[in-house]
């Protein structure tokens with residue numbers, strides 16, 4: 001059987017409504033001192049206090065609230081410094097992909113001998129970090145299932161992963177109640193990111209029986225629930241999206257992604273646009289590039305999507321009123337975008353070997 005040589009999965013996954021109330025119990029298993037990283041929307045939601053009262057008085061818990069945007073190298077250092085000031089035994093991230101990526105890298109690099117930039121440039125991590133617990137509040141990035149954090153290097157104006165096998169979350173808590181106040185726009189961008197990740201994983205040249213099955217289940221769950229979740233925000237649809245995005249994360253953690261994520265990182269760093277939006281508008285150009293090589297996989301995905309895959313993609317963009325945010329904008333640093341896309345580990349997993357002409361094709365389609 002075509003099974004990956006190595007599979008890394010979180011030690012424990014809790015998929016239960018209301019399970020956010022177990023954050024204290026699950027985190028404290030690793031020690032009585034820890035740092036919780038979260039975003040502003042969680043702070044405003046009123047859920048924070050309900051979770052905090054679960055920590056007994058003998059514990060020492062501190063907080064780091066993100067101000068927004070995508071995480072930077074400096075921010076990792078700030079989180080690590082805060083966690084060190086309380087001798088943290090663990091770091092728990094409660095939030096969307098940016099929060100989880102920041103908390104993950106900070107826990108992973110907690111004892112690192114070098115600055116975060118060293119590891120982003122490919123330096124080897126010798127020291128083991130502290131446990132990371134992932135609690136997603138959006139259904140999209142799948143960060144809770146992966147070993148990498150996507151981080152902005154402001155100085156170099158690049159967006160690159162820091163990755164290490166030890167970064168993987170020890171525990172994942174999937175509680176649909178944390179998603180109940182999500183604005184429709186956030187639901188659509190996040191779910192489109194998850195759908196693109198499932199699609200890229202399914203057709204990846206590294207795809208295996210293991211990754212394909214998780215990717216296909218993700219495609220099915222996301223396609224069935226993405227529009228109802230966007231339109232009504234119903235719990236059953238959000239819950240399926242949450243599971244679908246986790247499955248997509250498991251799939252691509254094993255298979256890697258493709259050219260959409262290869263080009264989305266330089267575009268995201270240069271244009272400061274939401275990752276899910278960039279992925280959304282690159283989906284159809286990628287399908288056009290890969291359609292021939294993916295063979296019967298196109299039909300299988302179309303069946304799960306309920307219609308021809310390209311038509312389904314167009315329909316979703318229309319329903320979400322997504323048009324390319326690049327139209328009418330000048331194409332800046334085209335050579336840099338092409339160079340970084342071709343260098344990307346995601347692009348390397350694309351089933352059709354990608355050359356500069358393919359990248360130019362995507363750029364022509366979206367600009």
Ligand SMILES: [Fe+2]
Pocket residue numbers: 141193194197261275279
């Ligand atoms: Fe993504």
